[in-house]
Amino acid sequence: MLFMDVHENLTGVKAADVAEAHQKDLAIQDQYGVDYRQYWVDEAGGRVFCLVEAPSAEAAAAVHKEAHGLLPDHAYPVTEGV
Known part of the structure; x- marks a missing residue:
């Protein structure tokens, strides 16, 4: 899935x-x-916006948590446009 975390x-x-x-x-x-x-x-x-492909918003947040500790305030599922 694709997410935009904010x-x-x-x-x-x-x-x-x-x-x-x-x-x-x-x-x-x-x-x-x-x-x-x-x-x-x-x-x-x-504000910072991150576009991430991940199995879940939780998996994406886990990367942020381990890498630098800056967790997103929101994570929205998004569909990539053409």
């Missing part, structure tokens, strides 16, 4: 920090059968 209220979030966290996700994602495809950073709004 991290909110990240005052002072910087794209460079998110890039580092994303690399940590990529390093362990295979252990959970997860594929973090892409992310977006809204520095001004203090």
Whole structure:
């Protein structure tokens, strides 16, 4: 399944920090059968969005938890458009 997970209220979030966290996700994602495809950073709004293919939202969150501890506030199932 494809999910968009959303991290909110990240005052002072910087794209460079998110890039580092994303690399940590990529390093362990295979252990959970997860594929973090892409992310977006809204520095001004203090939000991060992660597009992830995973067997469940819980599996995707487990990668974040182990990799860097930054759990999403929401995870929405999504359908990829053309």
